[in-house]
Amino acid sequence: MTAWDALAARRAGVPVFAAGHVWLAGAGPGDPGLLTLDALAGLAQADVVVHDALVDARVLALAGPQARLEFAGKRGGKPSATQADISERLIALARSGRRVLRLKGGDPFVFGRGGEEAMTLAEAGVPYRIIPGVTAGLGALAAAAIPATLRGVNRAVIFAAGHGADEDFDWAPLVRAGQPIVLYMVMHNLERIAAALLSAGLAAQTPAAAIASATTPQQRVLVTTLERLAADAREQNLEPPAIVVIGEIVAMRSRLLGAAAPAEKGTP
Ligand SMILES: C[S@@+](CC[C@H](N)C(=O)[O-])C[C@H]1O[C@@H](n2cnc3c(N)ncnc32)[C@H](O)[C@@H]1O
Numbered sequence: 001m002t003a004w005d006a007l008a009a010r011r012a013g014v015p016v017f018a019a020g021h022v023w024l025a026g027a028g029p030g031d032p033g034l035l036t037l038d039a040l041a042g043l044a045q046a047d048v049v050v051h052d053a054l055v056d057a058r059v060l061a062l063a064g065p066q067a068r069l070e071f072a073g074k075r076g077g078k079p080s081a082t083q084a085d086i087s088e089r090l091i092a093l094a095r096s097g098r099r100v101l102r103l104k105g106g107d108p109f110v111f112g113r114g115g116e117e118a119m120t121l122a123e124a125g126v127p128y129r130i131i132p133g134v135t136a137g138l139g140a141l142a143a144a145a146i147p148a149t150l151r152g153v154n155r156a157v158i159f160a161a162g163h164g165a166d167e168d169f170d171w172a173p174l175v176r177a178g179q180p181i182v183l184y185m186v187m188h189n190l191e192r193i194a195a196a197l198l199s200a201g202l203a204a205q206t207p208a209a210a211i212a213s214a215t216t217p218q219q220r221v222l223v224t225t226l227e228r229l230a231a232d233a234r235e236q237n238l239e240p241p242a243i244v245v246i247g248e249i250v251a252m253r254s255r256l257l258g259a260a261a262p263a264e265k266g267t268p
Helices: 003-010 037-045 083-095 114-124 138-145 172-176 187-199 228-236 248-257
Strands: 023-027 048-051 068-071 100-104 128-131 156-163 181-184 209-210 220-225 242-246
Touching: 023 037, 023 083, 023 114, 037 100, 037 128, 048 083, 083 100, 083 114, 083 187, 100 114, 114 128, 114 242, 138 181, 138 242, 156 248, 187 228, 187 242, 209 228, 228 242, 242 248
Parallel strands: 023 100, 023 128, 048 068, 048 100, 156 181
Antiparallel strands: 181 242, 209 220, 209 242
């Protein structure tokens, strides 16, 4: 019996993708090894995969031969589909009887607008389910050997978006919490946000890291201090997508790295 068969037996079958349903699934940060089995079942059965720019090509390659891939994200300067356009498209595809896999990078409910899409589907009466994914904040930290929590170091982790409509966001309460801050979508605002964190009282020498293209062959890790973060990222041409993490957990990396084994690929 294969592991897939054993799993199906324990769950009374593989989840069946019904015609006219939408599965709103997370694809993880990049490495297809981080897909959930339910996302994989969705890829195998979907008629249409509506995906964002950050869904890794290696994940899309796992779609079944019957599946049509539809891009619904931002791409190099071209006007991107609005959220309303995407939701309408999902509803139209489902109503035409397709099995629609809406695939998003990371987790669909973490800075991914999955909540809005689910609300629209619910309002339209389109049956849907949510399949969580490994969010980039956690995937990138693990890939860089930075523990998200460590006993005696921190007892909370703050996930925050570094880009949004509220440019005057007050960072001071987050700094006062004294817990590590994991930032998404921050590369274009790094200088401004690092300055805001410093002026809110975070020490200049606080360890900081930026992990770009985490879990992909292009992954790059920069380890520095809050004070140097923006300048170092610029000097090293660190490009989005990247996760930035600021806090003492970053300093634990050197202690974890000793025997950390690279993920060797092959037949076990
Ligand atoms: C629109 S948000 C989507 C987040 C996604 N829903 C999640 O849970 O990871 C996009 C941001 O996620 C982060 N991100 C996504 N994939 C990444 C990767 N492979 N490496 C580093 N950061 C990544 C970056 O901060 C990027 O700007």
